Amino acid sequence: MKSSRQVAAEALLRVERGGYSQLTLDAALTKARLSVRDAAFCTALFYGVLERRLTLDHCIAAYARHPLSDTVAQILRLSFYQLLYLDAVPRHAAVDEGVNLTRAMGQARASGMVNGMLRSFLRDGCRLPPVEGDATAHLMIEYSCGEAVVRRLLETYGEESAREILAASIGRPPLYIRVNPLKTDPDTLLSHLEKHGCAAKARLLDGNCLEMSGDPVHTVSHKLGYFHVQDYCSQQAALALEPAPGSRVLDCCAAPGSKSFVLAGLMEDRGEILACDASAGRLSLVEAGAKRLGISCIAVRAQDGTVYEPSLGLFDRVLCDVPCSGLGVLRRKPEIKYRDEEAFGGLPALQYKILETAANYLKRDGMLVYSTCTILPGENERVVSRFLREHPAFAPAPFGEDDWHSTHLPEIGGGDGFFISRIRRVE
Numbered sequence: 001m002k003s004s005r006q007v008a009a010e011a012l013l014r015v016e017r018g019g020y021s022q023l024t025l026d027a028a029l030t031k032a033r034l035s036v037r038d039a040a041f042c043t044a045l046f047y048g049v050l051e052r053r054l055t056l057d058h059c060i061a062a063y064a065r066h067p068l069s070d071t072v073a074q075i076l077r078l079s080f081y082q083l084l085y086l087d088a089v090p091r092h093a094a095v096d097e098g099v100n101l102t103r104a105m106g107q108a109r110a111s112g113m114v115n116g117m118l119r120s121f122l123r124d125g126c127r128l129p130p131v132e133g134d135a136t137a138h139l140m141i142e143y144s145c146g147e148a149v150v151r152r153l154l155e156t157y158g159e160e161s162a163r164e165i166l167a168a169s170i171g172r173p174p175l176y177i178r179v180n181p182l183k184t185d186p187d188t189l190l191s192h193l194e195k196h197g198c199a200a201k202a203r204l205l206d207g208n209c210l211e212m213s214g215d216p217v218h219t220v221s222h223k224l225g226y227f228h229v230q231d232y233c234s235q236q237a238a239l240a241l242e243p244a245p246g247s248r249v250l251d252c253c254a255a256p257g258s259k260s261f262v263l264a265g266l267m268e269d270r271g272e273i274l275a276c277d278a279s280a281g282r283l284s285l286v287e288a289g290a291k292r293l294g295i296s297c298i299a300v301r302a303q304d305g306t307v308y309e310p311s312l313g314l315f316d317r318v319l320c321d322v323p324c325s326g327l328g329v330l331r332r333k334p335e336i337k338y339r340d341e342e343a344f345g346g347l348p349a350l351q352y353k354i355l356e357t358a359a360n361y362l363k364r365d366g367m368l369v370y371s372t373c374t375i376l377p378g379e380n381e382r383v384v385s386r387f388l389r390e391h392p393a394f395a396p397a398p399f400g401e402d403d404w405h406s407t408h409l410p411e412i413g414g415g416d417g418f419f420i421s422r423i424r425r426v427e
């Protein structure tokens with residue numbers, strides 16, 4: 001049986017080759033059949049190394065005398081991570097386990113070098129080697145974030161706020177769930193969780209949003225469809241659409257379906273939600289989620305949001321939760337921190353096209369929400385403002401006393417970074 005360190009190292013190598021962090025780790029844990037404790041340690045190592053990769057590489061570079069293979073580099077990241085950040089792992093154990101892992105992963109010839117590097121770092125007091133360069137270089141190493149993302153944050157928010165945003169990208173985010181009103185309510189759910197051995201503590205944030213501790217996901221309550229996991233701000237984006245029971249709703253970029261599920265709850269499962277996505281494969285997640293939650297008003301359709309399909313008809317509500325750079329969710333998807341300029345370049349044009357296409361489906365007086373999980377104005381305000389300028393049949397739709405759009409910056413101990421805007425068809 002593989003050790004938790006080896007499962008983490010192999011999963012990290014797969015992410016390096018382009019895998020999504022969460023999917024890769026889930027698959028690795030399912031295959032490895034680790035104990036609950038080992039799986040938790042493996043998860044902590046995996047996400048810890050992902051979110052500290054540049055910082056770790058900065059340390060490794062200061063101690064490496066020779067080029068490193070991908071596997072050895074990954075083993076060193078895991079070992080330096082334990083030495084720098086995991087107080088619960090005794091330092092000598094981190095060194096010895098690093099050497100054992102080098103052998104277990106078929107790199108026995110490098111084990112002397114790994115041993116030497118780790119022991120030198122230990123002798124030097126496990127301190128971060130000095131960083132040279134400007135503010136960008138310092139932020140990159142301090143918060144382990146790629147140059148493209150750091151530069152964009154600095155340009156948009158200045159150094160102080162960029163630092164706060166980057167600080168929120170480190171560490172595990174709070175766990176929020178949405179209680180399924182079609183099956184239960186927050187009090188009943190909490191007593192159900194307790195009865196079935198999950199000592200979850202919860203804080204009620206609004207009607208059906210709970211911030212949880214414990215592990216409610218691997219429980220019978222989850223299996224029975226009493227809730228789904230979804231960030232607080234993501235729930236707010238769905239709530240902003242304000243559908244009524246019986247509404248006809250289009251969700252243009254729906255997978256994996258969390259906002260459609262919130263909408264179905266608000267609609268008491270009456271009316272129709274057409275959940276579309278360009279990725280047919282990801283739509284199976286919407287179907288599986290709706291089935292588990294006992295929702296029958298959601299139908300799925302593989303549909304490119306940039307292509308208008310008049311046979312779909314008109315809708316009372318349209319949700320455009322478009323693909324984006326994801327800078328509001330760096331702590332959930334740490335691999336985004338290391339993307340380069342190319343990954344961001346084409347997004348505003350795609351987002352604009354999806355919004356413009358989606359607006360064709362809106363009835364007069366109908367409402368459209370445009371949302372993203374990024375905090376860059378180029379993908380947010382500028383896309384919607386341009387749309388309003390070029391389409392006089394649409395107008396901003398304020399949230400009560402508040403503005404018609406808002407950007408929530410990611411918070412330590414709070415919700416993800418999110419942009420939510422709302423417009424109405426007036427002609």
Ligand SMILES: C[S@@+](CC[C@H](N)C(=O)[O-])C[C@H]1O[C@@H](n2cnc3c(N)ncnc32)[C@H](O)[C@@H]1O
Pocket residue numbers: 234252253254255256257258259260276277278279282303304305306321322323324354
């Ligand atoms: C931010 S995610 C949507 C999250 C979803 N609304 C939820 O709350 O669970 C963006 C989605 O857009 C989809 N997508 C990307 N390009 C698209 C396109 N041209 N048309 C429609 N969907 C697209 C992606 O497959 C992805 O599922």
